[in-house]
Amino acid sequence: MPKIVLDAMGSDNYPEPELQAAVQAAQLFGDEVILTGPEATLAPKLAALGAKNVRLVDAPEVFEMTDKISPGMLKRAKNSMAVGMQMVKSGEADAFVTMGNTGGAMANALVQLGRIRGVIRPALSGLFPVKNGKCAVVDIGANAECKPEYLVQFALMGSAYADKVLGIRNPRVGLISNGEEAGKGNDLVKATHPLLAATSGLNFVGNIEGKELFGGHADVAVTDGFTGNVLLKSSEAVARLLVDTLREELTSSFVTKIGAALARPAFGKLRKMLDPAEIGAAPLLGVDGLVFVGHGRSDARAVISAIRTARQAVESNLMVHLRAAIEKQAQSLKLEESA
Amino acid sequence: MPKIVLDAMGSDNYPEPELQAAVQAAQLFGDEVILTGPEATLAPKLAALGAKNVRLVDAPEVFEMTDKISPGMLKRAKNSMAVGMQMVKSGEADAFVTMGNTGGAMANALVQLGRIRGVIRPALSGLFPVKNGKCAVVDIGANAECKPEYLVQFALMGSAYADKVLGIRNPRVGLISNGEEAGKGNDLVKATHPLLAATSGLNFVGNIEGKELFGGHADVAVTDGFTGNVLLKSSEAVARLLVDTLREELTSSFVTKIGAALARPAFGKLRKMLDPAEIGAAPLLGVDGLVFVGHGRSDARAVISAIRTARQAVESNLMVHLRAAIEKQAQSLKLEESA
Numbered sequence: 291m292p293k294i295v296l297d298a299m300g301s302d303n304y305p306e307p308e309l310q311a312a313v314q315a316a317q318l319f320g321d322e323v324i325l326t327g328p329e330a331t332l333a334p335k336l337a338a339l340g341a342k343n344v345r346l347v348d349a350p351e352v353f354e355m356t357d358k359i360s361p362g363m364l365k366r367a368k369n370s371m372a373v374g375m376q377m378v379k380s381g382e383a384d385a386f387v388t389m390g391n392t393g394g395a396m397a398n399a400l401v402q403l404g405r406i407r408g409v410i411r412p413a414l415s416g417l418f419p420v421k422n423g424k425c426a427v428v429d430i431g432a433n434a435e436c437k438p439e440y441l442v443q444f445a446l447m448g449s450a451y452a453d454k455v456l457g458i459r460n461p462r463v464g465l466i467s468n469g470e471e472a473g474k475g476n477d478l479v480k481a482t483h484p485l486l487a488a489t490s491g492l493n494f495v496g497n498i499e500g501k502e503l504f505g506g507h508a509d510v511a512v513t514d515g516f517t518g519n520v521l522l523k524s525s526e527a528v529a530r531l532l533v534d535t536l537r538e539e540l541t542s543s544f545v546t547k548i549g550a551a552l553a554r555p556a557f558g559k560l561r562k563m564l565d566p567a568e569i570g571a572a573p574l575l576g577v578d579g580l581v582f583v584g585h586g587r588s589d590a591r592a593v594i595s596a597i598r599t600a601r602q603a604v605e606s607n608l609m610v611h612l613r614a615a616i617e618k619q620a621q622s623l624k625l626e627e628s629a
Numbered sequence: 630m631p632k633i634v635l636d637a638m639g640s641d642n643y644p645e646p647e648l649q650a651a652v653q654a655a656q657l658f659g660d661e662v663i664l665t666g667p668e669a670t671l672a673p674k675l676a677a678l679g680a681k682n683v684r685l686v687d688a689p690e691v692f693e694m695t696d697k698i699s700p701g702m703l704k705r706a707k708n709s710m711a712v713g714m715q716m717v718k719s720g721e722a723d724a725f726v727t728m729g730n731t732g733g734a735m736a737n738a739l740v741q742l743g744r745i746r747g748v749i750r751p752a753l754s755g756l757f758p759v760k761n762g763k764c765a766v767v768d769i770g771a772n773a774e775c776k777p778e779y780l781v782q783f784a785l786m787g788s789a790y791a792d793k794v795l796g797i798r799n800p801r802v803g804l805i806s807n808g809e810e811a812g813k814g815n816d817l818v819k820a821t822h823p824l825l826a827a828t829s830g831l832n833f834v835g836n837i838e839g840k841e842l843f844g845g846h847a848d849v850a851v852t853d854g855f856t857g858n859v860l861l862k863s864s865e866a867v868a869r870l871l872v873d874t875l876r877e878e879l880t881s882s883f884v885t886k887i888g889a890a891l892a893r894p895a896f897g898k899l900r901k902m903l904d905p906a907e908i909g910a911a912p913l914l915g916v917d918g919l920v921f922v923g924h925g926r927s928d929a930r931a932v933i934s935a936i937r938t939a940r941q942a943v944e945s946n947l948m949v950h951l952r953a954a955i956e957k958q959a960q961s962l963k964l965e966e967s968a
Contacts (some may be wrong), residue, residue, distance in 0.1 A: 421870055431807055434815040468770055468858035476773040476855040500859070500866030516815040517859055519807035520839070520852075524860050527839030528867045531760055535902060539895035546895040552888025556878035563874060 291321045292604035294597050295383035298327030299352070299370040300390030301593070302586045308389070309335055311593030316343035318594065319601065324383055326370040349373035353394055364401040371395060375402035378579040385580035385600040387571060389588045395581055396432050396574055403579040408616040411440045412576030413515065414583075415448060416522050419563045421506035426452055427466075428575060429515040430522045436514035438482040441465070445492055446615040447575040448510035454606035455573070455599060456509070464498030464508030466517060472496060478514060486512070490622060491615070529564055571596035573603065580609060630660045631943035633936050634722040637666030638691070638709040639729030640932065641925045647728070648674055650932030655682035657933065658940065663722055665709040688712035692733055703740040710734060714741035717918040724919035724939040726910060728927045734920055735771050735913055742918040747955040750779045751915030752854065753922075754787060755861050758902045760845035765791055766805075767914060768854040769861045775853035777821040780804070784825055784833070785954040786914040787849035793945035794912070794938060795848070803837030803847030805856060811835060817853060825851070829961065830954070868903055910935035912942065919948060 296312055298305040305327055312323045313336075322343045325332065329348035336346060353369035364372065371390060377383040379402055388395055392414050405412055413429035428444040429436070445463050452461035465486060467475040472483055474497055486494045498508050504525075513521070540550040562568055566585035570592075574581040580603050584596035603609075635651055637644040644666055651662045652675075661682045664671065668687035675685060692708035703711065710729060716722040718741055727734055731753050744751055752768035767783040768775070784802050791800035804822055806814040811822055813836055825833045837847050843864075852860070879889040901907055905924035909931075913920040919942050923935035942948075 419870075421873075434807060466859060468773060468855050468862075474773075476853075479855075500862035500864070503863065504866035504870045513859075514815075516807050516818075517856055520805060520856055521859060521863050523807075523839035524842065524864055525839070525867045527843035528864045529871060531758075531843045532868060532871050532899060532902075534760075535899050536895065539898045540892055542895065546892045549888045549891025549893070550895070553879055553885045553892055554888070556875065556881065556885040556889070559878045560871060560874050563871075 292385065292601040293322065293324065293383045294600050295324040295326060295347070295374040295377050295386050296593070296597065297370045297374055297386070297388035297390055298325045298332055300388040300584075300586070301588045303589075304389070305332060305335065307588055307590045307593050309339055310590035311597065312344045313339050313341045314590065315594050315597045316341070319597075323597070324374075324377065326374040347373060347377070353390075353398070364398060367398070369398075371398040372402055375399055375579065375581065378581070379403055384604040385582060387582045387584065387593075387596050387600045389584045389586055389593060389596070392431065392583045395583050396577070399574050399577040399579070399581050403577045403581070406576055406578050406613055406616055408620045409443060409576040411436070411443070412574060413440075413444045413447070415451065415572040415575050416518070417569045417572050418503070418511075418522075418525065419569065420504050423506050423509075424456065424569070425503060425506070425508055425511050426456065426572065427511045427513065427518050427521065429513065429518050431515045431519040433515040435516070436478060438478065438485050441478070441482045441512050441514070442485050442489055443576065443616065443619070445486055445489065445494070445510065445512045446619055447612055448512065449492060450611045450615050451573055451575060451608065452509045454608045454611055455603045458509045460493045461509035462493050462495045462507070463510045463512060464495050464502060466503065466511050466513040466521070467497035467499065470497050470499060470502070482512075489619070491618065533560070533564070565592070567592035567595045570599040573608070575612070580604065631724065631940040632661065632663065632722045633939050633943075634663040634665060634686070634713040634716050634725050635932070635936065636709045636713055636725070636727035636729055637664045637671055638688075639727040639923075639925070640927045642928075643728070644671060644674065646927055646929045646932050648678055649929035650936065651683045652678050652680045653929065654933050654936045655680070658936075662936070663713075663716065665713040686712060686716070692729075692737070703737060706737070708737075710737040711741055714738055714918065714920065717920070718742055723943040724921060726921045726923065726932075726935050726939045728923045728925055728932060728935070730925075731770065731922045734922050735916070738913050738916040738918070738920050742916045742920070745915055745917050745952055745955055747959045748782060748915040750775070750782070751913060752779075752783045752786070754790065754911040754914050755857070756908045756911050757842070757861075757864065758908065759843050762845050762848075763795065763908070764842060764845070764847055764850050765795065765911065766850045766852065766857050766860065768852065768857050770854045770858035772854040774855070775817060777817065777824050780817070780821045780851050780853070781824050781828055782915065782955065782958070784828065784831055784849065784851045785958055786951055787851065788831060789950045789954050790912060790914060790947065791848045793947045793950055794942045797848045799832045800848035801832050801834045801846070802849045802851060803834050803841060805842065805850050805852040805860070806836035806838065809836050809838060809841070821851075828958070830957070872899070872903070904931070906931035906934045909938040912947070914951070919943065
């Protein structure tokens with residue numbers, strides 16, 4: 291029975307979505323849910339919800355993103371992220387789930403959990419809604435500058451995640467580029483392409499562009515953290531612009547309002563596609579413990595979905611598979627060297 | 630009276646949109662339009678349209694994008710792009726307009742027209758539909774690897790273009806990054822930010838993300854050609870995915886079909902936003918002559934819109950302003966060195 295520790299202070303509307311989700315998830319899955327956050331504030335709210343099988347662990351500090359913070363300070367930190375991850379580190383919990391800042395989660399995770407042995411750079415993964423499914427993009431922001439060997443590890447870890455958590459057997463891995471042809475790309479992409487092609491155990495489908503990514507031609511898309519972050523934020527912004535424009539116009543006249551009401555079911559699929567609850571949460575890949583980060587806009591339903599994703603990762607032994615993939619790569623590199 | 634030379638062979642449905650556009654534009658603007666393409670094929674079609682004030686210049690070859698092509702071969706090329714640009718070079722025409730491949734246009738332009746004196750790397754610009762307007766993104770694909778000084782020139786040229794052709798006084802220039810704060814970015818962005826801030830005559834608004842770009846907070850967005858290309862293609866793919874999903878669902882039942890029919894006017898703004906005719910055409914920046922590239926999906930109306938854009942560039946003396954901006958930068962760099 292997976293033991294999940296949930297950050298009560300992560301979402302844009304914290305702690306309400308998290309409190310409700312914790313109470314409902316404990317009931318739904320029949321397992322205790324641990325919540326981290328300031329006990330003084332949260333305990334009465336939790337009691338008011340009639341919580342059963344939800345344990346509150348005090349985390350009195352508030353995590354602020356600053357450049358001045360030192361690893362030593364972070365190590366002793368008592369914010370809701372740090373406390374939750376300390377429980378994963380000690381084995382008291384199996385996975386940590388937060389709707390908070392992804393960069394903050396990574397900063398805390400590097401200090402509290404460290405890296406998987408052999409991982410050069412941990413990465414942030416993000417799930418993108420694509421035609422008839424989802425695509426996991428790695429890295430969406432942890433490493434603005436990357437080397438080819440980082441991207442190979444992103445591919446291996448993304449692939450294990452897609453297999454074990456998203457349930458996609460032999461996931462197709464694409465390399466984001468400015469052209470599908472093998473010779474296209476910036477220096478990083480050109481150097482990475484042959485490495486990915488030569489990595490055993492990867493279903494590498496070559497370079498991909500927006501058309502392939504959003505057309506659902508890859509299950510994992512690998513890129514440097516700068517490009518991945520620009521891609522993520524631009525995609526969200528385009529979707530928002532289109533949806534806002536349509537909404538504005540649909541409510542601009544009596545006739546279009548009636549039309550919109552009749553056509554309402556048709557917007558369901560679009561809404562579902564952009565719903566954080568459908569996306570769930572995506573893991574930090576390469577840190578030595580399970581950490582899942584969901585969308586800040588999450589409501590209780592989306593938080594429960596994130597918890598479900600984390601439980602799936604625990605039950606499928608994702609950590610074991612991630613460690614094995616990196617270990618296998620290290621060994622094959624050693625074999626190559628000695629050959 | 631601006632003399633425009635139009636590539637008859639550029640659009641996805643060539644040459645029909647181009648032929649119709651040439652005939653209509655000649656009438657609309659009262660100036661002769663020159664068309665380049667294989668005379669044998671085009672002359673009868675043009676006659677059938679009852680063309681007046683449209684001159685056909687023979688370009689019997691077809692341009693193919695290949696890696697093996699040499700500059701010497703390109704120089705003597707008789708494809709519709711090369712022939713049109715040769716006319717701009719010789720002064721027989723003021724601007725060349727094509728709906729063809731942007732990379733092909735750049736390859737031809739570098740050979741036929743060369744670079745503006747002082748320009749290190751010419752760039753491709755692309756017009757993105759954003760909230761309440763458009764944003765010119767430079768570079769969208771010519772230079773996969775960039776140096777900070779290239780991006781400064783992209784900013785200067787993009788700014789002159791936005792001012793003279795798009796009619797935006799004192800255009801706001803943003804630097805695409807993975808965070809709005811000045812310290813954020815990959816190495817290129819971090820090195821470019823202070824240079825842009827120190828460039829006189831630029832209205833630099835700092836780093837921008839997708840939210841700012843598509844929210845209409847910048848008129849010009851500067852980035853390397855790899856990121857710009859990924860951004861362009863992803864944005865198009867996201868828009869297509871959303872629109873296709875909506876269309877599919879809207880026609881899935883009798884009731885939603887009626888709703889869609891009633892709500893139809895509301896889709897007008899969205900359609901307009903994504904319409905190539907609204908976008909018109911964007912220039913190659915830094916080549917020594919006016920070349921405008923429109924969308925491959927263009928119909929006759931979109932081609933006319935591209936011709937209108939090119940005429941505006943001629944009438945506002947864009948080339949003179951581009952040369953002046955680069956010259957001024959070179960002088961200020963010299964002054965700095967000697968100081």
